[in-house]
Amino acid sequence: MTAIIELDHLSKHYSPAIIGVDDISLSVGDGEFLTLLGPSGCGKSTLLRMIGGFEEPTAGTIRLAGQDVTALPPYRRAINMVFQDYALFPHMTVGRNVAYGLKLLGCSELEIRTRVYDALKLVGLYDKLKLYPHQLSGGQRQRIALARAIVRRPKVLLLDEPLSALDAKLREQMQTELKRLQEKVGITFIMVTHDQTEALVMSDQIVVMEKGRIAQKGTPQQLYDHPASIYVANFIGTTTFLPGAVEAADQTTARIALGGGEIAANIDRPFARGERVTIGLRPEKIRILAEGETAANVLAGRVSEVIYYGLGLRLGVTLADGSRIFADLLLPDTLARSQVPPVGLAVRLAVAPHNVFVFAGEEAA
């Protein structure tokens, strides 16, 4: 895949002490849906705004389709943006909003009309042509902002938290709709979000950011199944962390002593004997063993908490040393509720060695 956006050692330092983006190099493939994911203040929005030309980098270069655009203002870049607040022009109708960017391109009246029609058709709002933005619902405004941005056929479309202003139900629906639209128009999308579900559902590639730097880049599955750090494991999905020490290790497996037992884990890099580590466990990958059943890794504890969340149950299990891990129990059958372990019951948990994350060092909590 050819790269459409290349960031080369890009930095934005507001002052020596305040760093927005710190030395980021990143390449975005043509036609890709890439998401910049991270908590507020991690620099993801600053990075997006630099690509759009709204912020000037203090160092580094931005290339768009091979051409250096670092010094170009936004109106000279073949990039468009969907703003978080949509930024629809309140004094113009939907039609004039969408047509505005085409008028500035110098398109003919006829071309403008057909392209506005196509763009509005694409988002399913052609009948709203003559309405003003304040007469539309939040979801409709969002789509108009999208139509206004893609009607110019940019090389790259930037989306700044595009769904954050919508209610939960609509957001879920728009996630798949946006993804489908992106595949249809074939434009590269770069989206900023702090919502991990949004990132997982929509992206081809996710870049997790931490304090102005890239913590990890990969496909949603790579990030979810092989988080590179405690930070990433903590940010994507739910993870319980336990401190431990390496008892024995070879190239691919390690035995790790925990306060409340011992656990085997698959590893992809060497660990030294006696090294302090943190292991991470996903609640949905932990199974509750039936009476007499055995497994490779067994942790014994007592149920201390039962949380019901509709889809299933999340059990808090306290181990012998007082540390607590979570295990999910799906409830595919309503009647199965009678088998729910009560608080105080002794249970044995099993987790496969390839589902145990091992991180060097201790959790900075």
Added chain:
Amino acid sequence: MTTQTHRRASRFAADTAFATFIALLMGFLYIPIWVLIAFSFNDSSSLSWPLSGFTLDWYAKLAGNEPLLRAIRNSFYVATGATVLTLLIGVPAALALHRFDFPGKTAFRRLILLPITLPGIVTGISMLNMFKLTGLSLSLETVIIGHATALVGVVVTQVYARLQRLPPSLQEAAFDLGAGPWRSFVDITLPNIRSAIVGAGLLSFVLSFDEIPVTFFLTGRENTLPMYIYSTMRRGITPEINAVGTIIVLLSLGLIILSVLMTKRQGPGR
């Protein structure tokens, strides 16, 4: 049953009290104007109740009163000049305040507002001193300058407040869609602050039109309407003055309607 009747009765009392209050308020605001209009059509030159008969004499007299007509023309000239000058200075100043961050910005904002709060007499005397110093002879133009210094604050405050309420993303979106700084200002910023500019302009016009203290110090041999009325008042109110007042009320009404149309034609604001 009884509680319901009670409730209905007390509701009726509350409604009546409220309606009475509104009527009194409206009366307080508008009865003087109706009296003025009524007397301008009254055929007696003494301003006493009851009205004695209908006449258009005062309007006819007014049309032949050369000094009065001249004062009206002067007032329009001064108010228009002051408004245009104020807008020419005030709107760019508000834009600069909004766009740029510079040391002493807050101080600048306060200083620009100060002349509004200064009594007209102080502005008048100080401007008079300055014009004397620079050797400028007093005329209607010096009155325009005097009015503008006080009115710039009105325009800057109004336009700046509107700019502050505009989301910054609007201009960014215009940039994003290919508009340079000038295009984005004309196409996006200006239409969204237009009603504030029109409003501030109208307010400036009205304030300048009936201004006396500053005018008193800065005018040369020409008189504006309020100055003229003030000077003839020493001989008592004549129905002619009421006729002028009536015309001004009608003109103001026209101005208000015009401003509503001007700010509404571009479609719903927000």
